[in-house]
Amino acid sequence: MEMVKVKVNGIEVSVPRGSTILEAAYQAGIDIPTLCYLKDINEIGACRICVVEVKGIRGLVTACVYPVSEGMEIFTNTEKVHAARKMNLELVLSTHNQDCLGCVRSGNCELQKLTKDYGIKDTDAWSGEKMQWPVDNSAAHMYRDNTKCILCRRCVAACSAVQGIGVIGANERGFETHIACAFEQPLDATSCVSCGQCIVVCPTGAIAEKDDTDKVWAAIQDPTKHVIVQTAPSIRVTLGEAFNMPIGTNVQGKMVAAARRLGFDKVFDTDFAADLTIMEEANEFLERVQNGGTLPMITSCSPGWVKYCETFFPQFIPNLSSCKSPQQMFGSVAKTYYAQKMGLDPKDIVVVAVMPCVAKKFEVGRDDMSAAGDGIPDVDIAITTREFARMIEKAGLRFDRLPDEDFDPALGIATGAGHIFGASGGVMEAALRTAAETLTGKELDKPDFVEVRGTDKGIKEAVYTVGGKTIRVCAVSGLANAKEVLTKVENGEASYDFIEVMACPGGCINGGGQPTQPASVRNFVDLKSLRAGALYSQDEKMTMRKSHENPRIKELYDTFLGKPGSHKAHEILHTSYVARPKNY
Amino acid sequence: MKKISKLPFNGTPEQEAQLKAWLDENGKKPGAAMPALQHAQEIYGYLPVEVLRMVARGTGKSLEEIYGIATFYAQFSLSPKGKYKIAVCLGTACYVKGSGKILEKLEEKLGIQSGDCREDGVFSLESSRCIGACGLAPVFTINEDVYGRVSPEGNELDAILAKYQG
Structure with a gap:
């Protein structure tokens, strides 16, 4: 790679040709503020908060998009730079609603931080x-x-x-x-x-x-309700960020302890339901392969993706797996099997889901999501990782000092396959582990399907031979990528047997409900790979890494559902889809 | 903010075919959105949602992106124009000579707001910038006809409008 030498505030650094001033300054240990710029997403150089002086160039330049050249001398902290940034900020503030005290982003608002950093005392200067x-x-x-x-x-x-x-x-x-x-x-x-x-x-x-934490507090405080919580695979590796822990820290034990202290009657794991999803989905896939069903089969765990498919590609609805998502499967099992086991009326059970996702709030209200019947929703309330963190803050729990606790066992035991659901490629890999062993009847030497892992590429393809069958798979994340893949499949330019789609780039670990990280972090740290890495390392440490090894899942089938794909399993764990009118 | 028409869309199959032919040929070229909108407005006279949706599909852009362009440029209108398009000059000279009052009176007489089209499609009303006829201030135009030094009071405005009723 060709390198160029530049000086930032007198500090010499060597950076690849084509780097921006922002990146060179970062190399020199200097942060330049950005408001509009977000690496790989928005590179328009419009807000002019990142302006710097460059020797020999008249006027200030925008560091976020200005490429460096050999010998360039950059100054980021001159009086002129400070004055320009301050005025730009004051102008932004001049029409900004400064109702900051109770604002949901107070404390992690990028504008608020800059206002403080630049010592703007009169926020109404203009x-x-x-x-x-x-x-x-x-x-x-x-x-x-x-x-x-x-x-x-x-x-x-x-x-x-x-x-x-x-x-x-x-x-x-x-x-x-x-x-x-x-x-x-x-x-x-x-x-x-x-x-x-x-x-x-x-x-x-x-x-x-939309903040739904008041509904959760009300349920917890209602003595007539049995309130249980399920936590999604990815949130254990992101929740810590809300408490200033390093990105990619797995806080499963503290998360469970926090949920218990918030007053939930039982603390369960969506990963258990992820294992259940795999049992049904792997079975559905093998049935489609063996009986000439519609292929490629496409996963249905991501409600944003499902709604996208229903709206933009309704012709692929028959390809969608009829399996409910883990969130909904959990609720279904909680209000049937668990209710029965505990002798509870499903009407008295409140299922709260902590999700990395805002589409889950939409999903809880979808049609055909009532396993217990009588219009009883499978899941009552879905809150995001951020809302859960706010509940912990409000309850005054010292998150970092909480002990590590275990999930309640009834619906809280999961395998490594369930854990990796939170990353792009994870559902595919988990399904392949179970499908392969079901097809061959033999244990896999290594349950790793590494080709579908990784968050740097939005489209990952692989071909596996399992039990004499060739299976062509594709794991996609980000809906623009999904559009590309589906268009190719439709035009016959690509052919797969099994496609995993997650709406958010990199999967749930980068979901719309996850803790927000400012541009100063996102521009330089690979959030997706750090968070996903934490899930894969948890999987690696597990002795049980395949969904069908989960003893609680076996018990659920033996005592209640029968076998994967049974009539009862279909009634409780599967759902349907509708084509939606396009309005875009 | 631009007025969004609530009048029903009356596009004809001929108009649709004309726009579609243009979009099929040019829609996917880089920078097609602006000329597509200009062309669509020439055909339909304005840009209702039905037309913007055709432009969006034909250029491979989202409806919102096309709407953003249509509301950015003053030349695009989201409301239909009447058979007789009334434009009241609000340039400096006309304004100090009371054209604001004329606009107000016309709104009252036509029963529509500036920027709107009457439901019967006969008149639409809007304000314009200086048309260079300051010597006749206050000025307004009805299609190509120019009316200067009209008093907002009395029957003068009624008499002028009556000429176009038929």
Whole structure:
């Protein structure tokens, strides 16, 4: 790689040709603030917070997109730079709703931090007219408050470039510019799939999840309710970030202890339901292969992806696995099998799900999600990792000092296969482990299918020979990638037997409900690979790494469901899909 | 903010075929969105959701992206124009001579707001920037006809509008 030498504030660094000033400064140990810039997502050089001086260049340049050249001398801390950044910030603040105290992002707002860092005492220095916008509260999973929007357009880029959807954008011009949907429609009238990638990139409190923690507190405090919680595979490797722990720390034990101290009657693991999903899904796949069913079969764990498929590619609905997602399977089992075992009326059970995902809030309200019948929902409340962290904060739990505790065993035992569900390729690998052993009747030498692992590529392909059968697989994450793969399959340019799709890039570990990380972290740290790595290392340490080895799953089939794909399993664990009108 | 028309869409199959032919040929070329919108507005006279959706599909962009462009540029209208398009000049000279009052009176007489089209499709009303006829201020135009030094009071405006009723 060709390197160029540059000086940042007198410090000489050598960086690859094509690097930006921002990257060179990082090499020199200097952070340059960014508001609109987010690596690989939004590179438009518009907000001008990152301006620096370069010797020989008139005026200030935007460090986020300006490439370095040999011998360049960059100054990031001159009076001119500070003055320009300060004024730019003051102008952003001049039309910003400064109702910061109770804002959901107070304490981790990128604008608030910069305002403090730049010592802006008068946040109304350029006071004048402020635009008034109504809050769009229409969707089940999120709201958008444009009075807190700084027009960085990260959300627009996440929606259109990363996810290939584009239901939000900048409308009107000048002072009236605002982020909204076409014809000012409410979000829920559009083809938003509720992935929440717009939320995790928002630097301020303009876009956030609908907070459902009050409902959870109310349930916990209701003595007539048996309130149980399930925690998704990926949240144990992200929750720690909300408590300033290093990215990729596995906090499973403390997470369980925290849930117990919040007052849940039982603390269970969605990973158990992930193992159950694999039993059903691997069985469904083998049935389709052996009986000439519709192939490729496509996974259905990711509700953002399912809604995307229903809206944009309804012709692939027959390809979707009929299996409910682990969240919903958990709820189904809790309100039938578990209720029966515990002698509880399913109406008195409240299932709370802690998810890396905002689409799960939409999923709980989908049709055909009532295993117990009578309109009793499988899952009552889905909250995100962020909301769960807020509950822990509110309860005053010292997260770092909590002991490590174990899940309650009834629905809390899981295998390594369940753990890796949270990363792109994980569902595929877990299914292959079980499908391979079911087909051959023999134990795998090594249960690793490493070709489908990794978060650097959005599309991963592999061909495996299992029990004499060739299985062509593809693991996709990010909906723009899903669109590419499905278009190729449709045009006959690619052919697979089994496709895993996760709506969010890298999988659930990078879901729309995960703790937000500021641009200063996201621009330089590979969040996805650190978080996914923590799941794979947990899997490696397990003695049970295949779903069908889970003793509690065996017990569930032996005493209640019969066998995978049985009539009862279909009634309880499978669901249906609908083509949705396009509005995008 | 641009006015979004609530009037029903009355596009004809001929118009649709005309736009589709243009989009099939040019829609996927780089930078096609602007000319596509101009072309669509020439065909339909304005850009309702039905037309923007055709442009979005034809250019491979999302409806919102196309809507963003349509609301950014002043030349695009989301409301239909009437058979007779009334434009009241709000340039400096006309304004100080009371054209604001004329606009107000016309809104009242036509029963629509500036930027709207009357439901019967006969009149639409909008304001314009200086049209260079300051000597006749206050000025307004109805299609190609120019009316200067009209008083907002009395029957003058009614008499002018009456000429176009038929």
